[in-house]
Amino acid sequence: MKNIKQFDYKENAAWRMFRIMGELTDGFEFISSLKKAVTIFGSAVLTPDDKWYQEAVKLGRLLSQGNYDVITGGGPGIMEAANRGSFGDGHGDSVGLNIKLPREQRINPYVERSIAFHYFFTRKVCMSFAANAYVYFPGGFGTFDELFEITTLVQTGKIEYAPIILVGKKFWKPFLECIQMQMVEGFGTVKKEDMKLFTLVNSADEAYTVLVSMLGRGGKGSKMGNRNVKALLSSTHGVKKVTKKRKVTRKKKVKKVVVKRKTKDTLRKPTRKKKQVTKVKKKVVRKSVKRVLKKKPTKKKRG
Numbered sequence: 656m657k658n659i660k661q662f663d664y665k666e667n668a669a670w671r672m673f674r675i676m677g678e679l680t681d682g683f684e685f686i687s688s689l690k691k692a693v694t695i696f697g698s699a700v701l702t703p704d705d706k707w708y709q710e711a712v713k714l715g716r717l718l719s720q721g722n723y724d725v726i727t728g729g730g731p732g733i734m735e736a737a738n739r740g741s742f743g744d745g746h747g748d749s750v751g752l753n754i755k756l757p758r759e760q761r762i763n764p765y766v767e768r769s770i771a772f773h774y775f776f777t778r779k780v781c782m783s784f785a786a787n788a789y790v791y792f793p794g795g796f797g798t799f800d801e802l803f804e805i806t807t808l809v810q811t812g813k814i815e816y817a818p819i820i821l822v823g824k825k826f827w828k829p830f831l832e833c834i835q836m837q838m839v840e841g842f843g844t845v846k847k848e849d850m851k852l853f854t855l856v857n858s859a860d861e862a863y864t865v866l867v868s869m870l871g872r873g874g875k876g877s878k879m880g881n882r883n884v885k886a887l888l889s890s891t892h893g894v895k896k897v898t899k900k901r902k903v904t905r906k907k908k909v910k911k912v913v914v915k916r917k918t919k920d921t922l923r924k925p926t927r928k929k930k931q932v933t934k935v936k937k938k939v940v941r942k943s944v945k946r947v948l949k950k951k952p953t954k955k956k957r958g
Contacts, residue, residue: 678772682781685770692724693866694785696801697733697792707792707823708736714859715740719747726785729753729762729769733792738765754778783808788818788866793826810849818869824857831855
């Protein structure tokens with residue numbers, strides 16, 4: 656038997672675009688069902704003995720008990736810890752947006768609902784629009800990449816404001832001080848008010864308190880919902896509102912046109928009548944003049 660060559664999407668740009676579109680479509684359909692969710696980022700190499708792994712487990716449990724969905728990358732380390740805390744509680748779902756890698760990434764056993772992505776950027780887009788708040792534990796380049804991505808989207812208004820919480824003062828404080836000294840004060844490349852986008856805490860309890868104060872209680876089924884996904888997908892509720900507005904505006908325009916036509920017609924009618932009256936008057940005058948001219952002058956009798 657001949658070896659069948661595996662189809663390579665890189666060789667055909669059109670098929671690659673279809674694959675990207677398919678991943679984005681499936682991803683947004685998957686996250687659109689999440690009512691109120693918190694995405695947790697962090698290192699993939701931390702073990703259950705680590706302090707921040709244990710804090711992530713605690714935060715996942717608190718969020719799930721508070722009726723929040725917990726979203727992670729579905730891998731090991733902090734991701735596994737957050738899914739582990741929210742797993743099997745019965746309130747919030749333990750969700751994983753996984754990436755397909757040849758060697759490293761695997762889905763942790765504490766994910767209840769998951770979807771796998773081939774491309775990093777499609778997964779990144781879905782994770783950016785998936786939650787109402789973002790929590791960052793100590794991590795590496797991937798964690799910092801996600802942090803700057805979300806910060807940029809919030810700062811530029813591409814997504815609605817969402818709390819960005821950094822857990823671990825020993826890890827994050829030098830990073831924030833560096834931004835303050837170099838970018839804000841030194842070079843002026845970052846505005847001072849942009850530093851307010853970050854909230855620094857030191858434990859899972861503090862992080863949960865901040866989240867509840869910013870998002871409110873209620874979790875799934877609350878009025879807040881996933882506003883970023885609604886803005887993108889334009890949910891059925893939003894579509895009804897738009898169609899209603901369009902119908903109203905169309906009716907108003909039709910009414911205005913009808914009114915204008917009526918006024919024009921009413922203005923034209925009297926002018927036509929006046930013309931007819933004037934024509935009749937002219938005819939009468941002409942006839943009377945002709946009669947007068949036809950009459951013979953009468954001779955006066957002499958006395």
